[in-house]
Amino acid sequence: MEDKVTESEVAFMAACYERFDPSAYLQYYYSPEEAHLEREDSFMSWILARLHRAFSEGDVRGEVLVDIGSGPALYQVMSACEVFNKIILTDFLEANRQAVRLWLQDGEGGGMDWAPYLQKVCELEGRRSSEWTEKAAKLRKVVTNIVTIDVNLPHPLPHDVLAPFGADCLMSCFCLEGASPDMAMFNRALGNIGGLLRPGGHILLIGALEETYYLGGAGVKIPVLPLNEFQVYNSLKDNGFSQISLEVCKLPQNIKSDMEDMSGVFYAKARKN
Numbered sequence: 001m002e003d004k005v006t007e008s009e010v011a012f013m014a015a016c017y018e019r020f021d022p023s024a025y026l027q028y029y030y031s032p033e034e035a036h037l038e039r040e041d042s043f044m045s046w047i048l049a050r051l052h053r054a055f056s057e058g059d060v061r062g063e064v065l066v067d068i069g070s071g072p073a074l075y076q077v078m079s080a081c082e083v084f085n086k087i088i089l090t091d092f093l094e095a096n097r098q099a100v101r102l103w104l105q106d107g108e109g110g111g112m113d114w115a116p117y118l119q120k121v122c123e124l125e126g127r128r129s130s131e132w133t134e135k136a137a138k139l140r141k142v143v144t145n146i147v148t149i150d151v152n153l154p155h156p157l158p159h160d161v162l163a164p165f166g167a168d169c170l171m172s173c174f175c176l177e178g179a180s181p182d183m184a185m186f187n188r189a190l191g192n193i194g195g196l197l198r199p200g201g202h203i204l205l206i207g208a209l210e211e212t213y214y215l216g217g218a219g220v221k222i223p224v225l226p227l228n229e230f231q232v233y234n235s236l237k238d239n240g241f242s243q244i245s246l247e248v249c250k251l252p253q254n255i256k257s258d259m260e261d262m263s264g265v266f267y268a269k270a271r272k273n
Contacts, residue, residue: 009181021217022072062168069175072099090149211262241270
């Protein structure tokens with residue numbers, strides 16, 4: 001009976017994404033105005049700074065990085081492309097995968113201009129913002145595959161995507177809490193994707209705190225599992241990760257949006273045992 005309930009819950013979550021609109025989603029949350037890139041206390045500036053630090057400290061390294069649930073976005077791998085030679089982007093929705101493919105081909109994926117993000121990451125790296133075109137070219141070079149994924153399956157990726165020993169690094173931003181109807185499923189999904197990572201490899205997780213919904217398009221309200229940082233920490237620990245570091249950024253009241261209800265974001269870095 002429990003398995004049937006779980007299956008129906010997962011099916012409900014999948015149905016919520018049928019009307020997901022990548023272009024609208026990008027404009028709602030990632031346009032420079034909505035993301036408040038000019039403010040150092042915005043959640044996006046905080047995230048980009050954490051990712052820059054993660055990929056410049058020296059311990060997160062290797063050949064292959066897999067980004068879990070990329071959506072139609074690319075900001076999350078702009079620092080990683082300087083460290084890894086092969087980046088695999090993944091998403092459940094073909095519309096999101098296609099939006100990323102379009103940008104990689106011609107720079108216009110989903111109607112989104114990623115130049116302001118590329119410029120900001122260049123500045124974090126101590127480079128001139130005008131060098132963003134070089135970073136864009138590097139990103140296009142190292143993204144070698146864009147594939148389907150289902151984090152609720154024991155084997156989330158197609159069988160021929162990864163070598164048997166797994167990826168050197170996993171990252172996932174705002175994915176698992178939007179694909180899990182309850183905490184048990186979140187834990188299971190984290191375990192499923194953890195199976196893609198080699199022992200000793202690192203995982204980077206970024207997500208929403210205490211969020212119950214976000215908009216995936218006009219009138220498309222996507223349910224989200226409300227999390228706190230302690231649940232994230234314990235889930236990582238229970239799924240065989242150690243050396244866990246976790247940070248929280250609470251959103252300033254004056255930049256909160258009526259398109260979602262999160263209280264902040266978390267960033268976690270951990271190593272697979």
